[in-house]
Amino acid sequence: MKRIKRHLSVFIAVAFIAGIWGCVEPTNSSMVTSVAQAKSRDKEEKSPYEQDVKPLTTLDCARCHYSVFEIIRDNGGKHQLDCQFCHETFHTYRPDKNWSDVVPQCTTCHGEIHGPTFLDCLSCHGNAHMPIAGLTNMTTLEKDCANCHTAQSAEVTQYPSAHSKVACSDCHHTQHGYKPDCVECHEQPHTDYANNDSCMGCHPVHKPLEIRYTEETPNGVCATCHEEINSRLISTHKKHASLQCAYCHQETHGNIPQCQDCHGLPHSKGMLDKFNGCTDCHFDPHALVLPGH
Template sequence: MSSAIIRRAAVIASLSFAIWGCAQTQPAPAPLPPTTAQAEPAKTVSAEEKALIEAQVQTELQNTDCSKCHDTQPADIKRNGGKHQTEIGCLDCHLEHLPLGTKTIPQCSMCHAPDTQEHFKLPNCLECHRNPHTPLDVTVDDVPPISAGCKTCHPEKGEELAKFPSKHTALNCTFCHPTKHKQIKKCLECHTPHADFMVYEDCLACHQPHSPLNIQYADETPSKNCGACHDTILSQLLNSKAKHGELTCAFCHKTKHPTVPNCSDCHKNPHDNAMMSTFNSECLKCHRNPHDLIY
């Protein structure tokens, strides 16, 4: 073996010994402080527990589950949900749930298809039905003229307004029915009564709001109501000594204004045939005024 090889081996041995010595004299590093709580030891799940967990995961949500998080909406539906309370449940409209579901908020047309009813063709359902959980709380205080929309549900009112023209015909529905659906203004909020004693109920005894000039009344309507407009005639009738003075206005002017009866409706054969053939039905040639008969 050459002297060069011997010297190289001696150097390597010396370096190895030096490195080993350093390693033996360095202090051990301090342990790191704990950063998390120590976990509980894992345990084996029994077959019964496993079955219970799987059943809970696979069970579908029920309508009663919704109220565990959402208390306002069920209360609204109970208060005035209409068919949203009696015919459907939460899951009929809310098919999925966030964050995974994308069909959480339904379209009204999902149930109220435009081709099934004229009213469902109207745009912007929430403009009037602002809370879908109380669909019968209809608000109309901040919407454009909606007479056309109203008539999709109340066509008979539109037809009545058109058939019996009056100043009411030119008004928008919300003029008399402001703010809330089914709210009705009192007649005397706009109109002056015919007489001081009259109240709202007296107006409706003769005038219907959608055909106010088509005046109709019951047989028992008091004559003083008629006298509010026909005071001179009523005064003549009340002061008459004839039997007509004992009758009410509605007895002769039945049901509809301005009904004018024929005398023969009550007086079938008031005179002999000779007189009747001479005067025929021209009773007032002699008796002049039916409200103050000359006899």
């Protein structure tokens, strides 16, 4: 009995110690690991003066120049480049140094893109960080439009119209490149086809009286000005009534075709010699009514 009690006491003691060791050991192991990791970090983390300096990124610049970053992000266009692409040197401004010696020169990349006359880029492009959206000073641009837009300027001058009497900025207002809707000025156009594609299908914008059209132009467009002629045409049952106006009056407004272009010589030479022309008998080509009919 005593032997059993002795063995039981030993067993309990061993179990007690084992239990304590089981609770303590993980904690000690975790502590050992943490200490080891801390020592490892101490070895890895060098002093700033022991590390290589990495080049600034655009996002680094944005931390201080965020308003500029926003402008480029939203309206930068082709200027959405790394900051250092243009600003090869930076933070070098001194009051005694000319500002133009510090900021990058537009001509470095763009050359004399608008010729030798326009070298003060910022006089038109108000903000280099948004080169197109910044073209808003239309008063400044107006007097120089013809220097770049020579073809358009020549058309307006060569083909006088109401458009010749207005300034470029009266139509192309707000910003450079703005193209207005025709109905901004022409509030009551002469057709129901009131959109830019329809208007300019006949009226070239800088020479609007030089009317052009295709054979598919609806007769209703012509009828808005030529109402009486259209009425005569649709009242007849002759073959001409089935044609588009532009089929005969091709390409150029006011073009009057020769009957022979389509009909050739439908009568004998002897008969034709008795008359001055087709309309001596057929009178109106839009009605084709013969005498006594």
